[in-house]
Amino acid sequence: MTEHPDVEATRAAYNTVAADYAELLRNELDGKPFDRAMLGTFAELVESAGDGLVADLGCGPGRITAHLHSLGLAAFGIDLSPEMVAVARRDHPGLRFDEGSIESLELADGALGGIVAWYSIIHTPPARLPGVFAEFHRSLRDGGLLLLAFQAGDEPRHLGFAYGHEIDLEAYRLPPERITELLLQAGFAVEAQLLREPDDRYEKTRQAYLLARKPARKPARS
Incomplete structure (x- = not known):
């Protein structure tokens, strides 16, 4: 399957900045x-669900x-960038890290008890996010938890320089109410939302967090 050009660009950008990004x-x-x-609330809920x-x-x-x-x-990581995966394996040798795309996970249906997508949906064009959330829903077991983090807003931003390197990367600030709507359409139940003000040291916009669950199926009536 041919990759979208933006996926190739995202991989290239993060390959370029991997070492400096990790250090910073x-x-x-x-x-x-x-x-x-x-993250602590997510962990507690995953544990309580089994x-x-x-x-x-x-x-x-x-x-x-x-x-x-x-x-x-029992956490493991997946990333599009082989250089990021190499850094993760170097810094955390006891943990598992694989290369892969959030749009096409090489995981069985219901394989996961939880998913964290920590600022990792921000490079996917918003028009393709329904497919991403459908893939998350497919990969979670019934009752599984999803935690998203992203910059709040409603506009794209081009990054030409980051982490000490010249890159060519699109990032999307996303409206929390729209992401909530897309999660509901994908079959999730949204359980918690947090919108915090920017940290003056690093951030220029509000930061959003959404915690959602794949509902357990109701037993069939006899």
Whole structure:
């Protein structure tokens, strides 16, 4: 299957910045209490639903994967960029990291107890997000949890320079109410939302977090 040009561009950009990206963001969660709170809530809910594998999709250098593992989850990472996967394997040798696309996961139906997509839907054109959420829904077991993080807004942004490198990458700020609508259309039940103000050190826009669940099927009547 032929890749979309934007997928190729995203892979190339993250291959370019992988090492510097990993170093810059290595300890970022230490100063992000709301981020840790959302990840902690997700971990608690996954455990209460019966554990299961958790995929960190668009895992980059593996920092969120490692944090989920520290919270007791059987977490592994998937990323489009082979250079990011190489950095993740180097920095977290005890964890599993695979190459792959969030639009076409090489996972069986219902294979996962949880999915985290931490700023990894922001490079997919909004018109293709329904397909991404359908793929997430397919890969989760009944009762499985999904946690999304993304920049809130309603406009594309071109990145020509980032993490010390020249790149060519599109990023999309997304309206939380529209993402909620798309999750509902994909069959999810949205359980929690957080919209926080930007951190003046790094951020220029509000940050959004959505926690959703794939509902358990109701037993058939006899």
